[in-house]
Amino acid sequence: MPQKFPCRVGGRESHFAVTCTSWGTIHQCRCRARLSLAIFHALTRVVLLSPRTLFAIRRAVSRHQRALCTRTSSRLGIADATLIGSVRGGVHAPPPLAIYRDVVTEAEEARLVREADRWLSKQRYQDGHFDNVIVGYRELQKPIRSFSSASQAILERVSSAVFAEETNLLPLHLLDLRADGYISRHVDHIEYSGRYIVGMSLLSESIMTLHREGVGHEGVWLPMRLPRRSLYVLCGEARYEWAHALSRESEWEGEQLPAKGRRLALIWRDAPEAGASASVMTGQRPSRAEGS
Numbered sequence: 671m672p673q674k675f676p677c678r679v680g681g682r683e684s685h686f687a688v689t690c691t692s693w694g695t696i697h698q699c700r701c702r703a704r705l706s707l708a709i710f711h712a713l714t715r716v717v718l719l720s721p722r723t724l725f726a727i728r729r730a731v732s733r734h735q736r737a738l739c740t741r742t743s744s745r746l747g748i749a750d751a752t753l754i755g756s757v758r759g760g761v762h763a764p765p766p767l768a769i770y771r772d773v774v775t776e777a778e779e780a781r782l783v784r785e786a787d788r789w790l791s792k793q794r795y796q797d798g799h800f801d802n803v804i805v806g807y808r809e810l811q812k813p814i815r816s817f818s819s820a821s822q823a824i825l826e827r828v829s830s831a832v833f834a835e836e837t838n839l840l841p842l843h844l845l846d847l848r849a850d851g852y853i854s855r856h857v858d859h860i861e862y863s864g865r866y867i868v869g870m871s872l873l874s875e876s877i878m879t880l881h882r883e884g885v886g887h888e889g890v891w892l893p894m895r896l897p898r899r900s901l902y903v904l905c906g907e908a909r910y911e912w913a914h915a916l917s918r919e920s921e922w923e924g925e926q927l928p929a930k931g932r933r934l935a936l937i938w939r940d941a942p943e944a945g946a947s948a949s950v951m952t953g954q955r956p957s958r959a960e961g962s
Contacts, residue, residue: 747770759888766907783872809846832868832903839938863941866909867939868902877919879893
């Protein structure tokens with residue numbers, strides 16, 4: 671008989687069921703909107719399952735996260751796979767991620783930057799983050815309601831194309847990098863944010879790199895090209911098991927890009943899942959930094 675485990679979808683109680691056969695196959699999965707690595711780890715605590723069963727569950731979770739992260743949205747267009755480079759340093763499939771071009775117009779970009787500068791202009795650029803992850807930056811967090819009604823409409827249009835309506839979003843993170851600023855490799859601390867990191871890149875094109883964490887994955891990484899006015903989506907494995915960094919370089923697959931300028935990132939994060947811990951998700955303590 672399948673064993674059922676409760677979860678919530680759209681505010682209603684639901685279940686997903688797992689058949690524990692000798693081959694560990696997935697029988698059915700009903701709780702698709704909320705299936706995550708947190709559920710996988712909850713399973714390992716609730717019931718003793720065979721290694722094959724656990725592997726099958728995790729593989730199903732990973733496939734589902736990839737589908738969520740790369741789904742086509744009619745309001746964002748189709749994710750551009752040409753902006754994601756191949757994995758270097760080992761035989762790995764890319765983690766669940768997506769990049770969308772031109773999610774805002776030039777006029778909308780100018781409006782958002784003007785409003786952000788009302789707050790950011792009161793700060794000086796910092797030469798070092800408290801844990802030395804970010805250099806040449808200034809930052810703050812603002813609820814979307816702090817923006818003008820026109821800017822709220824822009825931000826809500828973008829976020830609603832990515833997040834489910836019931837998602838508990840944190841205040842918007844505004845991260846302003848000088849032309850010579852950069853972000854070193856890190857994993858956002860899971861005690862402060864949830865499964866998603868969604869960033870809009872304004873004013874300047876940049877190169878982000880993802881680096882596989884954990885023993886046995888040393889030297890495994892991939893590059894991502896983030897054009898001006900694009901939106902990237904990291905979720906699931908890409909958020910928890912791959913560190914990210916913003917390169918100082920301006921080269922993409924052998925092509926020299928225009929010199930970097932000031933970059934303003936608007937970053938959405940969801941609230942952390944109850945009981946999340948670094949040891950559960952990554953096997954190690956990630957950086958407390960939250961730069962992207």
